[in-house]
Amino acid sequence: MKRLVQRWLLGLLSLSLCFVTSGCWSAYEIQQVDYAKAIGIDYKDGMYHMYVQSMDFASVAKSDNSTKTAEAPPVWVGHASGRTLNLAVNELFRSSQLHIAWGHVTAIVMAENVLTSKHITEVFDMLGRFPESRYTTWVYGTRDPLENILSATSIYNMSPLDSILHNPLPSFLEESLFPPVLSFKLIATHNDASTTTYLPCITLNKEHWSQNKKNYELFMIDGAFFERTGDKFEYLPHSTIPGFHWLLKDMRRAPLIIENEGTIYGALSVGLPNVKIVPVIRGNEVYFNIDAKYLTALYEYITPVSYDEMVQFSEKTLREQILQTYREGLKRGVDVYGLQEKVYRKNPSLWRKLSNNGSKMILTEDSIQELDIHITIPYTGKFRRKV
Numbered sequence: 590m591k592r593l594v595q596r597w598l599l600g601l602l603s604l605s606l607c608f609v610t611s612g613c614w615s616a617y618e619i620q621q622v623d624y625a626k627a628i629g630i631d632y633k634d635g636m637y638h639m640y641v642q643s644m645d646f647a648s649v650a651k652s653d654n655s656t657k658t659a660e661a662p663p664v665w666v667g668h669a670s671g672r673t674l675n676l677a678v679n680e681l682f683r684s685s686q687l688h689i690a691w692g693h694v695t696a697i698v699m700a701e702n703v704l705t706s707k708h709i710t711e712v713f714d715m716l717g718r719f720p721e722s723r724y725t726t727w728v729y730g731t732r733d734p735l736e737n738i739l740s741a742t743s744i745y746n747m748s749p750l751d752s753i754l755h756n757p758l759p760s761f762l763e764e765s766l767f768p769p770v771l772s773f774k775l776i777a778t779h780n781d782a783s784t785t786t787y788l789p790c791i792t793l794n795k796e797h798w799s800q801n802k803k804n805y806e807l808f809m810i811d812g813a814f815f816e817r818t819g820d821k822f823e824y825l826p827h828s829t830i831p832g833f834h835w836l837l838k839d840m841r842r843a844p845l846i847i848e849n850e851g852t853i854y855g856a857l858s859v860g861l862p863n864v865k866i867v868p869v870i871r872g873n874e875v876y877f878n879i880d881a882k883y884l885t886a887l888y889e890y891i892t893p894v895s896y897d898e899m900v901q902f903s904e905k906t907l908r909e910q911i912l913q914t915y916r917e918g919l920k921r922g923v924d925v926y927g928l929q930e931k932v933y934r935k936n937p938s939l940w941r942k943l944s945n946n947g948s949k950m951i952l953t954e955d956s957i958q959e960l961d962i963h964i965t966i967p968y969t970g971k972f973r974r975k976v
Contacts, residue, residue, distance in 0.1 A: 623665075623687045627754060629735035630674065631700035632708055638700075639677035641667040642739040643689070644749065661742045664749055668736065674715045691721040695755045697728045697772060698738055698791065704730055704814055704822035706779070709786075713776055724773035727757055729791040730814040732824065741793055741806055753808035754791065760810070765840040765860075766827065767810045779816070782947030783933035783940060785924045786816035790824060817922040818950045825925070829917050832910030836864050836881065836926050845885070847894070849902040856889040857903060857966065868931045869958060870939065875932050875951060876958035883907075886968040896966070904962040911962075916954060924952060 629640030643665040667685070671677035682689075703712065716722045731738055743752040753760050757769035767789040778784040794809040812826035813833070825833075834840050842860040846853060863882040868875055885903070894902075918925035929951055933940040943951040 621687055623685065623689045624693045625689050625691050626693055626750065627696040627698065627739055628694055629698045629700070629739050630703050630712055631735055632703040636670045636672060637674045637677045637703075638668065638670045638735075639674065639681055640698075640735045640739055641681060641689070642749075643667060661746045662748055664740055664742060666736055666739045674712060691719065692723070694723070694726055695750070697726050698735060698754075699728070699730050699788075700735055701730065701732050701814070701822075701824065704788070706816070706820045709775075709779055713772070713779075716772075717776075724771070724776070726772045727755070728770050728772050728775050728788060729754070730788040730822070730824075731791050733792050737793060737806075738791065741808060744798070744805070744807060753810065757789075757810070762841045765837065765843050766834045767813050768837060768839055781930075783930045783944075785927045785930075786822070788814040788822070790814055815918070815921075815923040815925060818924070818944075818948065823921045823923050825917065825921065825923070830914040830925060832907070832912070832914035833925060835859075835862070835907055835911050836866070836879070838862060838864055845903060845907060847899055847902050848906060849898075852892060854890075854892045854894045854899065854902065855887060857885040857964075858888050859883050859885045859907075859964070866926075866928065866931055868928070868935050870932070870936060873939075873943065875939075875943070875956065877928055877931070877956055878959040878961075879911075879957060880959075880961045880963075882963040883965070885964055885966050886970065887966055888970055890969070890972070899966065900964050903964050903966075907964070908960055908962050911960065912957070915957060919950070919952060919954060922950060924950065928952060928956065 623643045625641050625643055627642035629638075629642070631638040631640070644662065667681050669677050669681035669684075671680050697716075699709075699712070703709070717724075738754070741752070741754070742749050750756065761767075761769055770788060775786065775788065779786045789810045790812045792809055792811050793806040794811075795804050795806050797809075798805045798807050812824060812830070814822040814824050817823050834843050840860065840862050842858050845857045845859045847855045847857060861884040865880045867878045867880075869878060887899075914925055929940065929944065932943075932951065940951070941947075
């Protein structure tokens with residue numbers, strides 16, 4: 590009898606445990622979830638403005654096989670404001686009809702007004718504390734209205750995830766002008782006083798593409814924001830810094846016109862850079878020797894010219910673009926190429942002394958002492974070079 594009672598008690602205990610452990614009480618059905626894919630942040634009149642790009646599960650799933658549909662997938666954009674970023678998010682919760690999942694965010698876009706050291710610190714302090722946030726999201730600055738940026742769709746009615754905003758690498762590999770930035774790298778450079786914080790500027794291009802003779806807005810990276818020696822960021826458009834990408838070690842390919850005295854001879858595709866920047870310290874003065882080697886391909890040959898002249902004209906143009914970009918940065922108080930960090934890595938105490946712990950620029954127009962450019966053209970496409 591006693592053994593029978595023990596069996597009944599054990600059975601009841603097992604049954605009760607089944608009721609407790611059967612099911613995930615905190616889980617949501619996928620059709621009852623808003624998937625936040627991008628965040629926009631602005632600061633106006635003492636208030637943080639939070640924008641959220643949200644998609645349903647069907648739109649997110651389309652990116653796996655790049656499905657094309659007859660209609661563009663719907664994109665919802667939420668907006669709320671608050672005295673702090675967290676209060677803005679909680680204000681958005683008040684009108685949210687579904688649970689918002691933040692673990693799928695792949696892009697953060699910051700308006701020009703929020704690009705100061707103080708605001709960036711506050712933004713990433715809040716995002717870093719949030720358990721669902723990740724440090725592998727793409728980060729951009731913009732001068733366009735955030736609602737326009739987050740409302741844009743992709744080409745061919747594909748998922749909005751198949752765009753530069755959420756996947757910038759394919760575009761960068763085609764033309765490596767402004768490298769994309771992940772949030773962990775932005776935080777690291779911003780927390781290091783010796784480095785220049787860089788942020789690509791995303792915009793909507795309304796001229797390059799059309800659908801049925803109607804202009805179609807698509808994403809494009811046009812210029813970048815650079816942290817000045819101080820507090821704010823400075824926007825530099827591509828037209829003013831044509832040589833920024835030439836000293837990027839991660840550059841894959843970029844076009845270069847073979848030109849001399851107004852005559853265009855052809856165009857090169859420049860890639861595979863081997864860049865060495867060596868700081869030279871003389872007392873309290875710092876100079877830099879830059880040696881850069883490139884392998885190029887000739888994809889356009891308009892006017893016959895000798896190989897030596899082709900190399901000479903190309904190296905001259907490339908050198909001029911690098912110096913033009915460097916000087917434009919100095920005018921705006923920006924160390925575009927991050928040269929001051931080279932001094933810090935070699936002699937930290939001297940860097941602290943000359944820059945007053947990073948509060949002032951140590952560069953001058955004559956800081957680049959030597960700039961040696963070497964171009965090799967081993968590939969001329971399917972045709973031989975005429976001369």
